[in-house]
Amino acid sequence: MAxxxxxxxxxxxxxxxxxxxxxxxxxxxxTAVRLFNAKGFQATSLDYVAQALSVTKPTIxxxxxNKDDILFECLRLGMRxxxxxxxxxxxxxxxxxxxxxxxAVAYALTxxxxxxxxxxxxxxxxxxxxxxxxxxxLKREIHESLQAIIEDGMKDGSLIEGDARLxxxxxxxxxxxxxxxxxxxxxxxxDQVAQGVVSNLMTGLVAR
Amino acid sequence: MAxxxxxxxxxxxxxxxxxxxxxxxxxxxxTAVRLFNAKGFQATSLDYVAQALSVTKPTIxxxxxNKDDILFECLRLGMRxxxxxxxxxxxxxxxxxxxxxxxAVAYALTxxxxxxxxxxxxxxxxxxxxxxxxxxxLKREIHESLQAIIEDGMKDGSLIEGDARLxxxxxxxxxxxxxxxxxxxxxxxxDQVAQGVVSNLMTGLVAR
Numbered sequence: 001m002a003x004x005x006x007x008x009x010x011x012x013x014x015x016x017x018x019x020x021x022x023x024x025x026x027x028x029x030x031t032a033v034r035l036f037n038a039k040g041f042q043a044t045s046l047d048y049v050a051q052a053l054s055v056t057k058p059t060i061x062x063x064x065x066n067k068d069d070i071l072f073e074c075l076r077l078g079m080r081x082x083x084x085x086x087x088x089x090x091x092x093x094x095x096x097x098x099x100x101x102x103x104a105v106a107y108a109l110t111x112x113x114x115x116x117x118x119x120x121x122x123x124x125x126x127x128x129x130x131x132x133x134x135x136x137x138l139k140r141e142i143h144e145s146l147q148a149i150i151e152d153g154m155k156d157g158s159l160i161e162g163d164a165r166l167x168x169x170x171x172x173x174x175x176x177x178x179x180x181x182x183x184x185x186x187x188x189x190x191d192q193v194a195q196g197v198v199s200n201l202m203t204g205l206v207a208r
Numbered sequence: 209m210a211x212x213x214x215x216x217x218x219x220x221x222x223x224x225x226x227x228x229x230x231x232x233x234x235x236x237x238x239t240a241v242r243l244f245n246a247k248g249f250q251a252t253s254l255d256y257v258a259q260a261l262s263v264t265k266p267t268i269x270x271x272x273x274n275k276d277d278i279l280f281e282c283l284r285l286g287m288r289x290x291x292x293x294x295x296x297x298x299x300x301x302x303x304x305x306x307x308x309x310x311x312a313v314a315y316a317l318t319x320x321x322x323x324x325x326x327x328x329x330x331x332x333x334x335x336x337x338x339x340x341x342x343x344x345x346l347k348r349e350i351h352e353s354l355q356a357i358i359e360d361g362m363k364d365g366s367l368i369e370g371d372a373r374l375x376x377x378x379x380x381x382x383x384x385x386x387x388x389x390x391x392x393x394x395x396x397x398x399d400q401v402a403q404g405v406v407s408n409l410m411t412g413l414v415a416r
Binding site for chain 1: 248250251305308330331333358361365366367368370371374375377378379380381382383384385386388389396401404405408409410411412413414415
């Protein structure tokens with residue numbers, strides 16, 4: 001096939017246009033998630049999101065079909081950040097304890113960021129039944145991975161033996177809770193919070 | 209003043225009538241909280257609550273002015289259960305560690321019960337601005353009491369020294385989370401859950 005010589009089209013290349021579309025779509029998500037976290041999902045209208053982006057509401061409908069759709073994408077992004085932290089430690093040959101610590105700190109860091117926060121601040125009964133089902137499946141997947149790492153550590157002797165499921169809930173609770181109480185303008189950095197909560201969980205509180 | 213001889217009034221005594229009114233009011237709360245926890249606050253209409261009690265909606269308005277008012281009472285009952293656990297350990301002369309353990313187990317038990325669950329399952333942006341302010345003040349009070357017990361334990365050497373505020377958030381997260389995941393029909397009893405989560409927090413996870 002003959003190759004067509006590329007010229008500098010005033011419309012940009014197709015990949016340029018796709019990149020622009022993606023960055024606009026992402027800007028909607030970035031703005032929406034900030035408003036959902038700060039004002040609550042219910043109290044945040046799409047008009048308000050549009051206003052914050054200096055566009056009209058129909059512009060937003062170019063990228064998302066409704067507010068639930070935006071929320072679901074925000075939640076999915078938050079869950080993906082947690083999942084990518086799991087991916088990293090699943091490859092590792094370290095002890096269960098070490099893998100748990102690395103994963104837990106990364107998970108906790110996610111909870112100091114807007115998309116992670118959203119997974120805990122917004123109740124999933126705001127989602128459509130279909131999205132809710134998908135969101136809950138993602139949550140279950142993360143919980144099972146966390147539990148599996150804990151089981152590994154209990155087996156290899158690096159963690160105290162016990163009920164891995166209950167331990168996973170203990171950790172998930174303490175870590176998810178960061179998304180409820182942490183405010184980025186507070187005195188502690190995200191790293192300090194993540195390391196601090198995980199160290200409390202790993203070491204416990206009782207002096208020896 | 210001459211005393212009037214009491215007769216068996218067919219209306220009952222005034223204290224009988226008050227007791228009956230209170231028990232009916234409590235029945236509305238008991239039914240509503242179960243439905244809020246199971247179906248979500250948004251999805252639970254007052255019609256549905258009335259139906260579950262075999263009364264009409266106007267009967268419910270005899271006791272509460274609206275659904276928000278019922279939710280607020282449910283949340284207040286949950287918070288009061290946690291607060292009464294604090295009252296018990298505040299009198300005690302035991303070490304910070306021992307008081308923390310007793311309080312944390314009682315708090316965790318609350319989270320396996322309907323009113324406690326409600327404080328974590330229902331987002332407080334469902335409340336009116338006035339009720340939300342009051343609810344948040346109650347939450348802050350509980351958090352401050354928890355933090356004060358932890359500070360005592362760090363001072364008397366029974367707990368590892370550290371950031372008492374962060375430790376209080378770590379504990380509150382793991383304990384509150386019980387209200388999200390625990391289902392009363394599961395294999396673990398409320399006692400097992402409460403003892404298990406608190407023991408994880410006190411002892412930590414790392415084998416020595």
